[in-house]
Amino acid sequence: MLAPDLRKSLVMVAEAMRDARDPWWVISSAAVALHGVTPIEVGDVDVVMSVGDARRLMDALGITPIEDGASSLFRSTLFGRWETPPLVVEIMAGFHVETAGKWTEVLPSMRVPLLVEGAVVFVPEREELAGMLRLFGRPKDLERVRLLAS
Numbered sequence: 001m002l003a004p005d006l007r008k009s010l011v012m013v014a015e016a017m018r019d020a021r022d023p024w025w026v027i028s029s030a031a032v033a034l035h036g037v038t039p040i041e042v043g044d045v046d047v048v049m050s051v052g053d054a055r056r057l058m059d060a061l062g063i064t065p066i067e068d069g070a071s072s073l074f075r076s077t078l079f080g081r082w083e084t085p086p087l088v089v090e091i092m093a094g095f096h097v098e099t100a101g102k103w104t105e106v107l108p109s110m111r112v113p114l115l116v117e118g119a120v121v122f123v124p125e126r127e128e129l130a131g132m133l134r135l136f137g138r139p140k141d142l143e144r145v146r147l148l149a150s
Contacts, residue, residue: 001038001093002033002034002116003042003045004020004086005086005087006030006033006040006042006045006086006087006115006130007046007117008063008085008086009030009045009070009085009086009087009089009092010026010030010034010045010116010119010121011058011116011117011118011119012084012089013026013045013047013085013089013121013145014119014120014121014140015119016057016060016061016082017047017049017053017057019026019056019059020053020113021050021052021056022034022048022049022050022052022053023049023050023111023122024047024048024049024050024122025047025048025049025108025111025122025123025124025125026046026121026122026123027040027046027047027048027106027124027129027132028040028046028107028133028141028144029041029046029140030044030045030046030087031123031124031129031150032129032133032144032147034114034116034121034123035109035129035148037093037127037144037147037148037150040144040147042087043087043088044087044089044090045085045087045088045089045090046089046092047089047090047091048093048095048106048107048108049091049092049094050080051077051091051093052080053093054080054091054092054093054145055078055093057091058078058080058091059102061082063077063081063082063091064080065079065080066079066080066081068128071077072098073098073136073138074095074096074097074098075095075096075098075117076090076092076093076094077093077094077095078093078094079092079093097135097136099135099137104135106132106135108124108125108128108129108132109128110124110125110128111123111124112124112126116140122150126148129148130145130148130149133145133148
């Protein structure tokens with residue numbers, strides 16, 4: 001069962017993405033929760049989408065792109081935080097992770113539609129999600145991989 005704040009945030013994401021032209025996905029801890037893993041702590045909702053959809057979404061929601069959204073491990077061509085939902089939604093387009101000294105784009109290929117209070121939310125297929133989390137390699141991501149396999 002999803003926590004109320006997560007459910008409400010996911011419904012808001014699905015509604016905001018209704019006019020998306022390209023595939024989009026909820027990833028990381030929220031996607032693990034959507035795959036039915038419990039217990040899982042979800043602090044925010046990470047959404048990966050195309051640059052065009054991210055621009056349109058950010059414009060529609062009045063979100064200013066964040067220039068310093070990159071870290072030593074992650075970077076995005078376009079990044080923003082939507083702070084209206086109960087959980088912050090991180091919008092990532094052109095999302096990359098640094099592995100072995102090079103940047104690797106993270107863009108799922110499989111889309112699993114899941115219903116949250118009647119709204120369709122897309123997540124990567126379970127094995128693809130586990131592969132992404134392994135690529136991220138942080139202890140919390142590796143724990144999520146373990147939980148997905150349980």
